[in-house]
Amino acid sequence: NIQTEMAAPRKIALFRLPSLPTIGEVIKLYKLRAEKQLSQNVLLDMRLTDKIVCQAGSLRDAHVCEVGPGPGGLTHSILNAGAVDLLVVEKDNRFIHGLNLLTEAAPRKLRFVHGDILTSRMDRGFPKVITKAWEDEPGQVATSSAPSVLRTDIFSPAACVSCGGGALHPSGSAPNQAALLAGGESSQECLPVPEEALP
Numbered sequence: 696n697i698q699t700e701m702a703a704p705r706k707i708a709l710f711r712l713p714s715l716p717t718i719g720e721v722i723k724l725y726k727l728r729a730e731k732q733l734s735q736n737v738l739l740d741m742r743l744t745d746k747i748v749c750q751a752g753s754l755r756d757a758h759v760c761e762v763g764p765g766p767g768g769l770t771h772s773i774l775n776a777g778a779v780d781l782l783v784v785e786k787d788n789r790f791i792h793g794l795n796l797l798t799e800a801a802p803r804k805l806r807f808v809h810g811d812i813l814t815s816r817m818d819r820g821f822p823k824v825i826t827k828a829w830e831d832e833p834g835q836v837a838t839s840s841a842p843s844v845l846r847t848d849i850f851s852p853a854a855c856v857s858c859g860g861g862a863l864h865p866s867g868s869a870p871n872q873a874a875l876l877a878g879g880e881s882s883q884e885c886l887p888v889p890e891e892a893l894p
């Protein structure tokens with residue numbers, strides 16, 4: 696009957712997937728704190744993370760790699776910015792649970808690799824069709840400790856990113872380009888991304 700049919704969508708709305716847990720919730724749940732000796736700083740203010748991510752230009756439909764997501768502040772903002780595929784690589788064990796939680800809350804969009812970017816082959820992390828050689832892009836290796844912004848397409852880096860406090864290697868505005876967002880340590884050579892991270 697009509698009444699039941701009209702009630703159905705409302706019922707579905709009630710059973711929607713839970714939204715992404717906030718960074719505050721993740722930090723509290725897993726009792727996380729920044730390790731100063733690892734130069735870790737954690738961004739909690741979403742207005743700030745949104746602003747930083749905004750510097751990458753349009754991320755709508757972009758493929759993004761975030762290095763060193765920590766509890767996932769920038770991760771939230773990248774997803775909110777409309778990235779279609781976000782691969783996060785974090786080496787600190789303490790963030791595993793929180794990042795798994797975020798991955799479950801954003802299925803098919805967020806992939807988490809627990810590992811070191813220094814031993815990751817980024818060229819295997821994204822579809823071949825959108826990859827091009829990292830060294831083909833001029834000036835794509837960031838070395839500053841302050842956030843910096845560099846524009847590039849997807850890469851298959853022979854040399855990897857180097858960034859103390861965060862660097863953006865974003866896509867152009869066209870869909871299906873990729874961005875690399877990094878907030879980790881310096882880097883040298885890139886080795887394979889683990890199989891489970893491959894699309």
Ligand SMILES: C[S@@+](CC[C@H](N)C(=O)[O-])C[C@H]1O[C@@H](n2cnc3c(N)ncnc32)[C@H](O)[C@@H]1O
Nearest residue numbers: 736737738763764765786787811812878879880
């Ligand atoms: C400065 S914190 C930034 C945390 C988070 N992006 C934020 O903005 O709140 C740097 C993060 O990078 C991670 N990290 C450092 N070197 C890394 C590496 N070689 N591979 C993967 N993650 C790394 C650290 O464990 C840490 O979580």
